Amino acid sequence: MIDETDKPVKARVLIVDDQPENLIALETILDDLDLTVVRASSGEEALRLLFAEDYAVVLLDVRMPGMDGFETASFIRARPRSRHIPIIFVTAFDDPLERVTRGYTIGAVDYILKPINADILRSKVKVFVELFLKSQSLEIEVARRRRVEEELRASNRELEAFSYSVSHDLRGPLRAITGFSDVLLKDYADAIADEEGRDFLRRIAAGARQMDTLIQDLLSFSRLGRERILISPVDVALVVNDAVTGLNGTPAQVDRDGPFPSAMGHRTLLGQVFSNLLSNAVKFVAPDTLPKVRIRSEVHGERVRVWVEDNGIGIAPEFHERIFRVFERLHPAGGYPGTGIGLAIVRRAMERMGGKCGVDSAPGKGSRFWIELPRAKK
Numbered sequence: 273m274i275d276e277t278d279k280p281v282k283a284r285v286l287i288v289d290d291q292p293e294n295l296i297a298l299e300t301i302l303d304d305l306d307l308t309v310v311r312a313s314s315g316e317e318a319l320r321l322l323f324a325e326d327y328a329v330v331l332l333d334v335r336m337p338g339m340d341g342f343e344t345a346s347f348i349r350a351r352p353r354s355r356h357i358p359i360i361f362v363t364a365f366d367d368p369l370e371r372v373t374r375g376y377t378i379g380a381v382d383y384i385l386k387p388i389n390a391d392i393l394r395s396k397v398k399v400f401v402e403l404f405l406k407s408q409s410l411e412i413e414v415a416r417r418r419r420v421e422e423e424l425r426a427s428n429r430e431l432e433a434f435s436y437s438v439s440h441d442l443r444g445p446l447r448a449i450t451g452f453s454d455v456l457l458k459d460y461a462d463a464i465a466d467e468e469g470r471d472f473l474r475r476i477a478a479g480a481r482q483m484d485t486l487i488q489d490l491l492s493f494s495r496l497g498r499e500r501i502l503i504s505p506v507d508v509a510l511v512v513n514d515a516v517t518g519l520n521g522t523p524a525q526v527d528r529d530g531p532f533p534s535a536m537g538h539r540t541l542l543g544q545v546f547s548n549l550l551s552n553a554v555k556f557v558a559p560d561t562l563p564k565v566r567i568r569s570e571v572h573g574e575r576v577r578v579w580v581e582d583n584g585i586g587i588a589p590e591f592h593e594r595i596f597r598v599f600e601r602l603h604p605a606g607g608y609p610g611t612g613i614g615l616a617i618v619r620r621a622m623e624r625m626g627g628k629c630g631v632d633s634a635p636g637k638g639s640r641f642w643i644e645l646p647r648a649k650k
Contacts, residue, residue: 283307283328283401288318288344289362290336298331298362301390307401315339319347322354328404329397331384334363334375342378349379358400360384446484453477501538501624505648508532508578511539512567515546522563524554529568534648535576541621542645545629546580548614549641553582556639577644587633595631618643 285307287298292313299309307328312318316339318330330348334341341361348354358381363371372383381400384393453476456464464470509532516526535542554563566581587595596619622629622643633639 283404284310284325285329285331285397285401286310286312286318286321286327287331288312288315288336288341289333290314291333294333294362297388298393301388301393302397305394305398305401307397315341315344315347318344319351322348322357323351326353327357329358329360329400331360331362331393331397334361334371342374345375345378345380358382360396360400362386362388443484443487446480446487449480450477450484453480501541503536503538503625505534506537506539506542508535508542508569508576511542512546512578514543515550516567518547519550519554522554524563524565526550526565526567529566532569532578533571533576535645536648537625537627537645541625545618545621545643548618549580549643552614552641553580553584553639556584557582558585571647572644574647575644576647577642579640579642581638581640583638586635586637587631587639588635589633592631592633596629 283306285302287295287302287309289295289298290313295311295313299311302309310321310325310327312321315336318332321327322330332341332344336344339347341363345359345361348357348359359379360382361375361380362384363375364386375383382396384396453473457470457473457477461470464473509530512528512532516528519526550565553565557563561583564583566579568579568581570577570579596615618641619629622645625645627643627645629641629643631639631641
């Protein structure tokens with residue numbers, strides 16, 4: 273029994289007997305338990321009560337005039353709402369074996385013999401009440417999870433609509449700003465009287481491109497949390513090679529120390545991870561320094577760890593966790609380009625693939641980023 277706030281309510285126990293003194297005796301025995309005892313003086317009344325409410329257990333007298341305990345139990349078991357409620361028959365000590373057997377055949381979970389032993393009855397009822405309350409708690413948790421899932425689905429639908437709007441409605445004007453700025457600089461440069469004016473135009477175009485890159489990164493980050501991905505064996509060596517090729521002639525020395533064992537992941541996401549890590553490695557170096565990057569792998573039991581090591585400016589230990597958050601930049605935007613989202617994308621992608629990531633670094637000593645995934649079985 274759950275109320276409208278999804279909170280458990282006190283368990284109910286139904287006692288059924290045509291003798292008022294027996295009902296009083298049963299209720300007295302159960303009085304010290306934390307439950308609600310409901311009386312029924314006939315099988316017909318018991319069925320009406322069971323139709324309206326849920327009960328943790330039914331104590332049912334076998335010998336009643338009219339509809340006896342066996343017939344009542346048959347109707348209880350026939351109704352979908354009540355068929356799973358435990359039934360304990362209360363019967364005379366001298367009932368023949370065939371009557372007891374019939375009770376179990378109908379669906380009784382136990383028998384209590386008269387005269388009733390109070391301690392035994394309380395113990396049996398307590399067990400079924402505890403099972404009922406645990407079932408209630410499970411129902412509440414299932415209902416809560418369903419609501420959370422529905423709220424997440426609704427949020428995802430809203431986020432998809434927002435992403436579509438951002439992608440089409442915001443990036444369009446930015447492309448226009450960039451395009452017209454480039455046209456002015458290329459075709460109308462002579463009409464701009466001084467270099468300062470031309471510099472302003474270049475800054476406008478650069479700002480628009482930076483904003484467009486930021487929007488793309490934000491959309492990529494949001495998609496990582498929504499899209500379903502299929503985990504399968506991935507050839508890490510091929511993904512690393514593609515990421516290195518994607519540097520597109522960026523001045524850098526990149527060494528690949530294989531072999532790279534296959535891992536369980538998602539090829540597209542893993543490619544995005546390596547692209548972002550390599551982009552960071554060649555970007556954050558001291559002026560007039562040739563970026564040097566080393567990519568290597570280790571096997572730790574059933575997991576593969578890949579390192580991307582650089583000769584960059586390094587990161588202080590207190591920032592090792594912060595850099596994986598969205599918009600966490602350790603340097604002014606003018607010092608090093610970027611949106612502050614790349615490493616957040618790395619972390620979210622690794623989490624979606626069931627992996628981990630981290631960094632070992634110190635100022636002036638370069639950085640050693642690592643990612644870890646389950647090893648693919650041969």
